[in-house]
Amino acid sequence: ESEQKELPEDWDIGYKILIDKDGITKQMLKPTYQxxxxxxPSEREFQNLINDFWWDTTYVAKCLARDEIFYAKFMSETVIRTEYLIPLIEWHIASENNWNITTNKYGRLFKKYLTQEMWTKTENTFSGSNIKENWTALFSMADLVSEIGTELSNKLGYKYPDKLEKDVRKYLTELKTKI
Incomplete structure (x- = not known):
């Protein structure tokens, strides 16, 4: 592997040789970080992410209203956080750094690149197993996606789905107040 013409993706992120007594890594390519x-994102990628986020929050809300914590956590942590929130925060950070930055995998470097205020808002999207805390985290996610999504749509000249957000927020609030 040390003599390949291209680095594997995981190595191109960066690596450090700690010990090479036999000199087998001397010919290794340097990481490009590319x-x-x-x-x-293209406008379509942006629109799909935002629309999917808003629609999928309804599943979390229904599960929380039914006291179904397992599926609520699956949707909020596996689907919403991983597929929508992390990429959106990455786009936010990249847009402020001329689209020439990495945050490593799954938000490892978010704290380094976000303002303290934005980091606190991001932390507020986490919760344990308490249903009430999960409602708070869900609305914190909604607020964060709205803030970042609106800001990015303006920067990129893309349309933000204001009506969808308004309608879904109304639905989420109605579900929360029924319990």
Whole structure:
């Protein structure tokens, strides 16, 4: 592997040789870091992410209203956080760094690149197993996606689905107040 013409993706993010007594890594390519550079989303990618986020929050809300914590956590942590929130935060960070930055995998470097205020808002999207805390985290996610999504849509010249957000927020609030 040390003599390949291209580095594997995981190595192109960066590596450090700690010990090489036999000199087998001397010919290794230096990392370019390009594989992990955050790419600017197309308008379609942006729209799909925002729309999917808002629609999928309704599943979390229904589960919380039914006291179904397992599926609520699956949706909020596995689907919403991983597929929507993390990429959106990456786009936010990249847009402020000329689209020439990496945050490493799954938000490892978010704290380094976000303002303290934005980091606190991000932390507020986490919760344990308490249903009430999960409602708070869900609305914190909604607020964060709205803030970042609106800001990015303005920067990129993309349309933000204001009506969808308004309608879904109304639905989430109605479900929360029924319990």
């Amino acid at each position: 594989v992990s550079i955050i790419k600017k």
